[in-house]
Amino acid sequence: MTAPEAGNGNGKAPLLEIDNLSKYFGNVIALKDVSAVVNEGEVTCVLGDNGAGKSTFIKVLSGVHKQDDGELRMDGEKLSFGSPREAKERGIATVFQDLATVPLMSIWRNFFLGSEPTVGVGPLRRIDIGEAKNTMRTELKKMGIDVRDPDQPVGTLSGGERQAVAIARAMHFGAKVLILDEPTSALGVKQSGIVLRYIVHARERGVGVIFISHNPHHAYPVGDHFVILNRGKLQGSWKRGEISRDELVQLMAGGAELDQLTHELRQELEQKPG
């Protein structure tokens, strides 16, 4: 077990540094002193069983929750987010599990939801629909998806394609850090493989990827860093090559039953409104 190292070996400061992050919900410690680094063009895998604090971790990074303790630094500069919009403006884009898209809306409307390109001024300001459709089609083509009909509701796409729409969207809007929340958990083997390719592709484009997963078999082939969370705490942090797939699987399996219990308790807490 080593402390997370700053820098990626070539002397450059890490893209995003997460330093001793803590988050409490009432008297529940959801996250305690978790640290990690994300470098440009690398994938940091955050692993943990259900209830390990993965969701809370991403929600803090994406501006949904504010941390109670600890620091976030991007390119060395301290960050504090009041809303998801602020995080997005700083280049941290999050693709939430199942919540990334609105099923009844068309692909292009989903792609630009919240950041619609417009033409005209004042009361005549309107969405540039032609531009939106073209851009969406180009961006998805880069991910290897050929969109036949931009007006097709997203709900009629397959799970993998929906993830692709969300990932393409994040990259188009200039994401420097891309957070993927369990992108493979609801997918079959083949679809998972496709999503893993998207991750590699994002990495090749110089994006720092945070890949949240409970599946070490999905994380291992694409990860440059591995961070394991357990019951809200950092269980360990390794670089690629410092840990084998079997060790990763072994570590993930430990304390699974207790985690299940914590998860159930936390779910009850999270279901309360507010």
Added chain:
Amino acid sequence: MTNPATAARPPTPPPTSVVDERLANVSLTTRLLRRPEIGAVLAATVIGLFFVFTTDLFGTVDGAANWTDVASTLGIPAVAVALLMIGGEFDLSAGVMTGTAGLFMGILATELDMNMWVAILLTLVFAATIGFINGYMVVKTKLPSFIVTLATFFVLQGVNLGVTKAITDTVRVAGLSEVPGYESANNVFGGTFWSPHDFRISVLWWIAITALATWVLARTRVGNWIFGVGGDAVAARNVGVPVPRVKIGLFMTTALCSALVGIMIALRLASMQAGQGIGDEFNYIIAAVVGGCLLTGGFGSAIGASVGALIIGMAFIGIQFSGWNTDWRFLFLGVILLLAVLVNNFVRRSAEGARK
């Protein structure tokens, strides 16, 4: 295509020349069926033709002046209610709000001797405030808007009767025609056009509001946000849509449209009953649902709600012209609502659940 090696190639230029050709691949049927209002348009045609052939008056211009009048006073709030429902919320106080607005304006004008235009302006501000309170309570408490606006409904109903009785000793506010500014205000909100057929001016308002709402919904960022918050509020928030602002704005729009109809009715009758508008909220919701709005939000259209209002207007007047007992209109409304919900349910399943 999904091979990482090919994926790393430079971005392809936008396939501009290919766009049209590929769009044509989507069959006309598919595109029509994707329109929320298609069912309502078909139903309106059938119902309209039925009354044209079974009654003498319905198909005439004078007959049209009748049914468009009913349709317009239902349609203006129904369009706003449709936007609200697409945004995932209900407003049960929309009907009684017409009464509240008319009474508020009437009391300001007759009891406080205000100019009619000042009274109208203050009424709109008052209505927007009530809409804001509705929206704020829904957004803050996260309670279902069904319950929150049901409470507003009863509060307003009580206030309408209580305040009107306390001030006028009757259940109506009357004598609006003697107020300064009545003539000009009535020309804009309550009057008629195209004599001798005398279409109500509210028909023009209805068409204009439908066009505006359609434009906002289909073409503007706010329209996109309305679909987003209704389809999945969490997803919309996560991509940066200001969900509370959109919802509060929708409640305010609904209250304003209801108030506009209240002002129109008060002006054309030169008086207002304390019980005005009670029960109309259901007509608005029926119009919106018949027009293709889903009860669960995220899908629907403003034109659809207008066509829904047209169906209700045609049925009400058509039943009168046929000489039937007008109580049958409720049965008609119930049946058409049930059919609409069944059709909508089918549409949503095919849009949402084809491949999970």
